[in-house]
Amino acid sequence: MTKTLRHGYTTGACATAATRGAVLMLRDQQLLDETDIILPTGESVRFRLHGQELSADSARCYVVKDAGDDPDVTNGAEIHAELTFAEAAGNESVVIRGGTGIGRVTKPGLAISPGEWAINPIPRKMIAEVVNEVFSLHCPLLTAQSVTVVPHVTISIPNGEELARKTLNSRLGIIGGLSILGTSGIVKPISSLAWTETINAAIDVAIACGSKTLVLSTGRTSEMAAQRHLAEESASSPNPSFTVAEKPRKNILHRLSDEAFIMMGDHVGYALRACEGKGIRNVVLAAQFAKLLKIACGHEQTHVASSQLDLCQLQKWLDTSPCTSRFASVAGNANTAREVLEATGRAKTVISLVSTRALRFAEQLAPRLRVKVLLAGYAGEVLYFR
Numbered sequence: 001m002t003k004t005l006r007h008g009y010t011t012g013a014c015a016t017a018a019t020r021g022a023v024l025m026l027r028d029q030q031l032l033d034e035t036d037i038i039l040p041t042g043e044s045v046r047f048r049l050h051g052q053e054l055s056a057d058s059a060r061c062y063v064v065k066d067a068g069d070d071p072d073v074t075n076g077a078e079i080h081a082e083l084t085f086a087e088a089a090g091n092e093s094v095v096i097r098g099g100t101g102i103g104r105v106t107k108p109g110l111a112i113s114p115g116e117w118a119i120n121p122i123p124r125k126m127i128a129e130v131v132n133e134v135f136s137l138h139c140p141l142l143t144a145q146s147v148t149v150v151p152h153v154t155i156s157i158p159n160g161e162e163l164a165r166k167t168l169n170s171r172l173g174i175i176g177g178l179s180i181l182g183t184s185g186i187v188k189p190i191s192s193l194a195w196t197e198t199i200n201a202a203i204d205v206a207i208a209c210g211s212k213t214l215v216l217s218t219g220r221t222s223e224m225a226a227q228r229h230l231a232e233e234s235a236s237s238p239n240p241s242f243t244v245a246e247k248p249r250k251n252i253l254h255r256l257s258d259e260a261f262i263m264m265g266d267h268v269g270y271a272l273r274a275c276e277g278k279g280i281r282n283v284v285l286a287a288q289f290a291k292l293l294k295i296a297c298g299h300e301q302t303h304v305a306s307s308q309l310d311l312c313q314l315q316k317w318l319d320t321s322p323c324t325s326r327f328a329s330v331a332g333n334a335n336t337a338r339e340v341l342e343a344t345g346r347a348k349t350v351i352s353l354v355s356t357r358a359l360r361f362a363e364q365l366a367p368r369l370r371v372k373v374l375l376a377g378y379a380g381e382v383l384y385f386r
Contacts, residue, residue: 008068009047010182011079012123013039015155017047018063018081020130023151025052026059026083027134037130039185040122051080058084072194073166074178080156083131085149094128095152101160102180107173107259109208110201118169118179119155126185127153155180168198168263172205195264199271202262203278211260213282215374216271218291218302223261225376226286229385230256269300269365276366285362286374289354289383290337296357300365307336314340314354323349338378346383351375355384 021035031052036044049061060082067075082099089095098104098117105112111120119127131151157163160177164170169179181197206214215230217223234256264271268285275283287295287302294302297310311331319328327344334340344350355373362371375384 006068007186008066008075009045010123010185011065011074011077011157011178011180012120012126012182013037013045013185014047014063014065014079015081015119015123015180016126016130016185017045018049018061018079019083019127019153019155020134021047021049021052021061021063022059022081022083022153023131023134025054025061026057029054029056032061037126037185040126041184041186043185045185050078058082073163074157077157077159077163077178079180080158081127082154082156084152084154086152088148088150093150094131095150096124096127097152097154098177098180099154099156101157101163101177102155103160103164103169103174103177105173106175107205107209109205110172110174114173117155118174118177120179120181122183123180127155168202171258171261171263172198172201173259195267196270196274199262199264199267199274202259203274203280206257206259206262207278207280209257209259211257212280213256213260213284214275214280215256215261215284215286216264216268216275217261217286218265218268219288220263221378221380222286222288222291222374222376223263225380225382226284226374227256227261228380229374229382230284266301266303268295268302268362272362272366272369272371276368280369282370282372283362283366284372284374285358286376287358288338288376288378289341289351292358292373292375293337293354295361296354298361311337311340317353317357318350321349321353324353346377351384355386 017035017037020037021032024035025032031054032049034046034048036046038044047063052061062078062080065074065077065079096119098119103118105114105116105118108114112118157178164178215226217226291302293310293314297313311334315328315331318324318331327350330343331340355375359371359373374382377383
């Protein structure tokens with residue numbers, strides 16, 4: 001019987017629940033163990049509160065994030081909310097800011113402008129709504145003031161800066177901590193949503209920073225190999241041409257900024273289509289041999305468990321050409337794609353066959369893109385770039 005996977009809740013939902021707990025405690029001057037919030041989906045969810053602190057003019061508590069059966073680095077993190085009052089500085093009815101462990105945005109292209117706390121629009125809206133909802137009923141602290149004051153909500157994650165080092169936040173220009181995210185409030189188990197949202201955000205940042213060519217890599221080793229190789233190519237030639245297979249093009253591959261390098265992980269199909277949809281024209285597809293073989297075999301998701309089928313397909317390709325037929329038995333007897341690469345002595349004909357077929361599939365997925373393929377060796381060297 002297939003197990004039903006348990007969903008979890010986003011950092012935005014947890015921050016909203018902690019905020020509502022603090023608001024209710026301050027309004028009623030009474031500690032609270034649990035609170036309910038309404039998610040953007042319309043679902044009512046109850047959250048357990050921890051670390052409750054209450055005084056006459058402030059309150060704080062936190063929610064422990066539960067990411068369900070698809071935990072990410074923020075699973076188990078404490079999402080804190082503190083409510084205080086201060087004089088109004090602008091037109092905001094609720095001031096929402098970040099505290100310890102919340103990052104700041106430093107690059108354009110994200111939903112939040114540079115300089116702002118990395119608390120996305122939907123969580124901001126949810127937090128402001130729960131504050132306004134509770135205080136619209138009655139708040140002695142607001143009515144007793146001789147000057148205009150407004151609620152100030154500070155969201156923090158004590159170990160957020162440490163956790164952020166395990167994410168791609170710095171690549172997106174979110175510095176100093178984590179971001180408060182979520183559109184539905186729910187984290188669906190075994191979904192690719194976090195990856196695809198990150199890919200979209202990374203492309204938007206790259207475009208906003210002026211990048212014309214993007215490098216999509218399946219992993220850190222292939223990305224580092226691409227960074228070194230492209231930097232060397234740019235340094236050796238002031239105007240390196242951007243070519244696809246054997247069809248020269250006039251586009252120029254400029255020196256690439258950090259924002260141009262995007263970790264797509266297994267989501268090659270999604271990343272290529274997203275680049276095309278956002279108007280990118282030039283892409284370098286960087287991968288190691290095993291991942292590149294999966295792309296060559298037509299897999300839009302390179303995590304698929306089809307290694308033996310891929311090796312069988314490779315064997316057929318090798319067997320059909322006089323230039324590679326002597327390697328067909330190697331593929332037939334191998335356990336992994338890496339074994340084929342090493343057992344053939346990294347034969348240029350084998351590498352070219354797989355790389356060219358990967359290129360064809362990439363162009364099929366996103367025909368308006370100009371694509372180059374970079375094959376990274378397992379020691380970080382570049383075995384193919386064309």
